Amino acid sequence: MYEQISTLTFDDEMKYTVLAYLAFLRLHELSWPQYRRLVMSQPPGRMLPFMRFIFNERELIDHVQASWCAVYDIEFVRDILESIRFFSSEAQEVCEALEERVYAPDPLGRYVQPPTVPKPFKMSVSKTVCPNFEEWAPPEPFEARPAPMFEKGRTLEVKRLSAVFKENRQILKKKYDDPKHQPFRLRCVERPTNIEQLRTEVEEKFIQDHHYIPAEINPAPAMPTVEVKLNVATLLREHALFQKQMDQDKKKIEAFELELRDDSDFKLWQEEQRMQDEVADAINIEFNRKKVMATDQAAIEAKEKYLAEKMEIGRGAREEAKISHLTIQQESKNEKFRKKLKHFLVVQDKRGIKIARENVAKARKANALEVQAESEELCAKSTLQKAQEMAMKQELVRQLRALEKESCHMEKKFDIYSSSGQGLLQEMSIAQLRTELVLVKRWLQHEEDIKRRKIHAVKIERQNMLLERSRVVTQMRHIARAQWLSKKAHEKFYDKTEINPAEQLGL
The missing domain is CATH 1.20.5 (Single alpha-helices involved in coiled-coils or other helix-helix interfaces)
Known part of the structure; x- marks a missing residue:
């Protein structure tokens, strides 16, 4: 898409984003005629590279499939590419129409700006004359004016303002010294009142009205003494619980009997095994000590061997680096030569583009005229064929209606002892079927019993x-x-016969 970057601008980013979204995800919903109408309404110079890139499966696989698979599911990406492949033929027709608009000559004779052709620029030596610094004279020094001098003390304006402030303060003092201008007092405040007593009474009444009275809780009813009847599930659970308890008691008794046996033979065997384990541990410790010493010696030898191999590898790597440096220099020279050759070939190819475009436009125009003539001929043939088919259908309808008028209605008698005669494996008459049904019902009744x-x-x-x-x-x-x-009677007996030490001692 960016091979013709000179004809594109980055301002069209939003337009390309919307068109790509519609092509990849909503093209089946939008339908191809609507999408083609949208594309053809845009400038053809902008839409031609876009359509060539979007509907080219090879370009999408090379440039965007890897980045899409890193973000989305692989099956989702494959479905998108499959949908693009479905509209490849229609997209090719749109690209051809856009090419005709872009490369065909303007029928109105308007001026079309030719594409920009890059031209090599020439390096030239600057002819600027350097100034002679010896003849240059330094500028005159800048002399700033001194700051103005202020007189000591207050200025005349400040003195006048101070006199006015002092006079205003004296006027205010004289005004407020008069008893008429003292702060006034309300007589209702000075009269005796019982406002505090009324406030206290109101608060007490409010507290009494809003006092919380907790509700009295009724005692819980006594539990019923009637024995609960057991159902099947409860009976099975209780039996399983008793059986489990009996099994546990049986295991406890067996363990108690086992612990009462003589363990002298076991202790003697245990002591022998302990002595054998100590001897085996001593042998294992000695073996591990010798093994560690041998491992240390092998590690030292392996380290010396590794250092020697590393030095040998370093010498080989330095020689390979020299060879690779020479190879890279030679490849860079070859690459520069290839680029120059490619530039020369591209310049030669662009000179024949205009002639090739004119030839393509003429060939397409002639092909379009031939296709139009063939389509008109086919249309005439199809019209004639349809008329002939319609006449044949009308004749057949007329014959069928004539046969319907002459036909008569015949009834066929049905025999319950005859089969259909279709050649099937399980064919039987109605009478035989009824007999078989009676036998099957008897067999089902026997199975049910x-x-x-x-x-x-x-x-x-x-x-x-x-x-x-x-x-x-x-x-x-x-x-x-x-x-x-x-147990209850035993506890009561011991509670009644409690021993008093003072009575036994006679105190």
Whole structure:
């Protein structure tokens, strides 16, 4: 896009941004005719490089695909490129129309400014004559005027203002010495009042009216003494809890029995194993000490070898640097020569651009005339063909209507014992189908009876299991209540028979 940067300006940045957004993300919604209308309404010199770049898939992959993939999803970028490829043929037609506007001669004969051609500039030696500093005379020194002198003391104006201020102060003092001009007092303030008593009464009444009286809380009702009936889930949970508690008690008893056994053999074996571990630790320590000494010696040798290899690599790198420096100098010379040759070829190619453009415009104009003639011929042929087809259709309609008037209505009798005769694998008559349905219903009823018997057996088994567990839970409750009553009676007995040391000592 920036190959023709001389015809573009940076003021068109917003215009290109909006057009690129519509082309990449909203072209299917906007439709191609509307987008083409928008592009053709802009200056063709600005739109031609833009359309060539935006609808060229190769340019987008080379210049913007990598930066887009770093920000957006790869599938999203591929979808955008696929949508651009979908409108490539229409974009090529728009580019050709823009080229005709840009490069074709103006039919009104208006002047078109030719493109800017870069020309090499010539270096010339400046002919400026240097001034002779020996003949130059220094300027005269600048003499500033002295500051004005002020008289000591106050000025005449300040003295007059001071006299006026003093006279005004004396007038004010004489005015306020008179009792008539003293600060006045309100007689209502000097009269006796009971305002404080009234204020106190009002505040007390306000406090009484707004005093917070807390609500009385009713006592909580007594808990019901009726035993709660257990459902199936509660019964199973309580049975599982009792079973878990019994398993824990069983494990405690087994552990207690295990701890009562003789452990002399275990202690003897433990002492032997401890001695063997000490011997193995001593051997391991000696082995590690020798291993560390050998590792230090190997590290010293490896360091010396590494330094020697590094010095050898440094010498090789210096030689390679010299060779690469000479190679870079030679490549820079070759690059300068290639640039000069490329500049010469570009200048030669630009001279024949104008002639090539005129030839292209003439060829396109002739091609357009041929296409117009062919399109007119095809239009005439299609009109004739449509007329012939319409006549044939009218004739067929007339024949069909004539057949409809002559046709008669015939009814066909249906036999329930006959099949359709379509050649299918599961063909049967209506009577056979009814018989098959009766057999299938009997088989389904038999299967349903079997399932019902199984469900009934499972329910009876579950009911027996729940009765057994309910019996166990009831028995455990009776045992727990008996234990609790025994503990309670034991505590009461010890509370009554409390020992008094003073009575035992006879004090």
